[in-house]
Amino acid sequence: MQRLDKYDRAVDWLEPLHDIAREETGLDDFGDEHYLEGLKVLLEQYDMDCDLSPMGVMSSKMKMVHVLKRRLLAEQAWKDDPSVLDIPIEKPLVITGLVRTGSTALHYLLGSDPDRQFLPYWLSEHPQPRPPEDTWQDHPDYQQSKGAIDMTYEIDPSLKAIHFMSPDWPEECGHLMAQNFTDDYWEGATRVPHYLEWYKQKSLVETYRRHKKLLQLIGSTQPEMPWLIKYPVHMKHLRSFLEIYPDARVIWTHRDPSNVLSSYASLIAGFRKLNCNAVDHEDIVQEQMESWAAAADRAIEIRSEHDPAQFYDLHFEDFVGDSVAAARRIYDSFGIEWTDRAEIAMREHHADNQQGKHGKHDHSLGVLETSRQAMLDRFANYIEHFGVNIT
Numbered sequence: 492m493q494r495l496d497k498y499d500r501a502v503d504w505l506e507p508l509h510d511i512a513r514e515e516t517g518l519d520d521f522g523d524e525h526y527l528e529g530l531k532v533l534l535e536q537y538d539m540d541c542d543l544s545p546m547g548v549m550s551s552k553m554k555m556v557h558v559l560k561r562r563l564l565a566e567q568a569w570k571d572d573p574s575v576l577d578i579p580i581e582k583p584l585v586i587t588g589l590v591r592t593g594s595t596a597l598h599y600l601l602g603s604d605p606d607r608q609f610l611p612y613w614l615s616e617h618p619q620p621r622p623p624e625d626t627w628q629d630h631p632d633y634q635q636s637k638g639a640i641d642m643t644y645e646i647d648p649s650l651k652a653i654h655f656m657s658p659d660w661p662e663e664c665g666h667l668m669a670q671n672f673t674d675d676y677w678e679g680a681t682r683v684p685h686y687l688e689w690y691k692q693k694s695l696v697e698t699y700r701r702h703k704k705l706l707q708l709i710g711s712t713q714p715e716m717p718w719l720i721k722y723p724v725h726m727k728h729l730r731s732f733l734e735i736y737p738d739a740r741v742i743w744t745h746r747d748p749s750n751v752l753s754s755y756a757s758l759i760a761g762f763r764k765l766n767c768n769a770v771d772h773e774d775i776v777q778e779q780m781e782s783w784a785a786a787a788d789r790a791i792e793i794r795s796e797h798d799p800a801q802f803y804d805l806h807f808e809d810f811v812g813d814s815v816a817a818a819r820r821i822y823d824s825f826g827i828e829w830t831d832r833a834e835i836a837m838r839e840h841h842a843d844n845q846q847g848k849h850g851k852h853d854h855s856l857g858v859l860e861t862s863r864q865a866m867l868d869r870f871a872n873y874i875e876h877f878g879v880n881i882t
Contacts, residue, residue, distance in 0.1 A: 501537035512559035529672030547766030586721035588744035602661035603840035612662035699735035746807035748870040
C-alpha cells in the first residue's frame with residue numbers, strides 16, 4: 492500500500508490499485524468493466540472532503556484492493572468451472588425493507604432452517620464454492636474474516652450490541668455488491684456526497700448480474716438447496732433486483748421510521764468513528780432520512796407493478812411477539828413446506844439468541860435536532876401505505 496503514498500491525488504491510485512491486486516493474486520482478468528465507473532467516482536470523492544483519519548485512508552485503500560482481488564479470484568473460479576453459471580437460482584427467499592426493522596434477527600432465524608442455504612459472512616467476503624462446514628474454521632479466508640470482525644469489536648465493543656456479526660453466521664449481500672463498487676458500504680464508512688449522487692441514480696442491473704453469478708459460485712456444492720438472502724439495500728434498487736431475480740419471494744420488514752433512523756444513525760456513527768476524524772450525528776440522520784424515505788417511495792411504486800403474492804409484509808411487533816410463528820406464516824404465504832426440522836432448528840436458535848444477548852443498543856432521539864415528527868412527516872407515504880404502527 493505504501494506505493495500509493497507518493498500520489499497527491501486519489502484518482503491517480505486507479506492503476507496502482509489494480510497492480511497490487513494482480514501481484515497479490517497472480518491473476519490479471521478483472522472481468523467486465525462495469526465496476527470501473529463506480530471505482531473512479533469513489534476515487535474522485537476521496538479527492539474531495541471526506542474527513543478520513545489516517546486509519547480511514549488505510550482502510551479505504553485495503554477495501555478497494557480487497558474488492559479488486561475478489562473480482563480476479565471470482566473470474567478465475569468461473570473459468571475453472573464455467574458449469575456453475577448454469578446452476579439455477581429459483582424463487583430465492585429475500586429479506587428487505589428499511590434498515591433496523593428486525594431483518595437481521597429474522598435473517599438469522601430463517602437461516603437456521605437446515606434445508607435452506609444462506610450466505611455466511613466469510614464467504615460473502617471471500618466468494619468461493621462452499622466447503623464442508625466442518626473445515627471452515629481452519630480455512631485461511633475464514634480466519635481472515637474472523638480477525639477483521641474481532642478487530643472491529645475490539646476497537647469499538649459497543650458495535651457488537653448494535654449489529655452482531657460472526658464469520659459463520661448469515662451475512663447481508665453488501666460484500667457481493669461491492670465488487671462493482673456499487674454499495675452502501677462506502678457511505679457507512681465515511682461521508683461521500685459526490686459518490687451518493689452518482690450511486691442513487693445508477694441502474695444496478697449489472698451489479699445484480701454479478702451478484703447472481705457469485706451466489707451460483709458459492710452454492711455450487713449444494714446446487715439443489717434453495718437460497719435465503721437479506722439486504723435492506725435491495726429495497727433501494729428493487730427494479731434492478733427483480734430484473735435479475737424475477738421470481739424472488741420478497742419479505743418486506745416494517746417498523747416505526749423514527750426508531751429506525753435513530754438506531755441506524757447510531758450504527759453508522761459507530762462505523763464512521765473507525766474511519767473519520769469527526770462524526771456528525773445530525774448530518775447522518777438528515778442524509779439517511781432522505782435516502783431511505785425516497786427509496787421506500789420508489790419501491791412502493793415498483794412493487795405495484797408486480798404480483799402482490801410475490802411479497803410478504805412483516806411488521807416489527809408481529810415478529811418480536813412470536814418469531815417462529817411469524818416464520819411459519821411467511822413459509823405458508825409463499826407455499827414453502829414447513830417441516831419439523833425447520834421448526835425445531837428455529838426454536839433452538841430463538842431460545843439461544845434472545846434479544847440483548849450481545850448487549851443493549853442504547854440510542855435516543857433526544858440527542859438529535861431532527862424531531863421525531865419531522866421523521867414521521869418525511870415517511871408519511873410509507874407509514875400510510877403499509878399501516879405502520881407508530882410506537
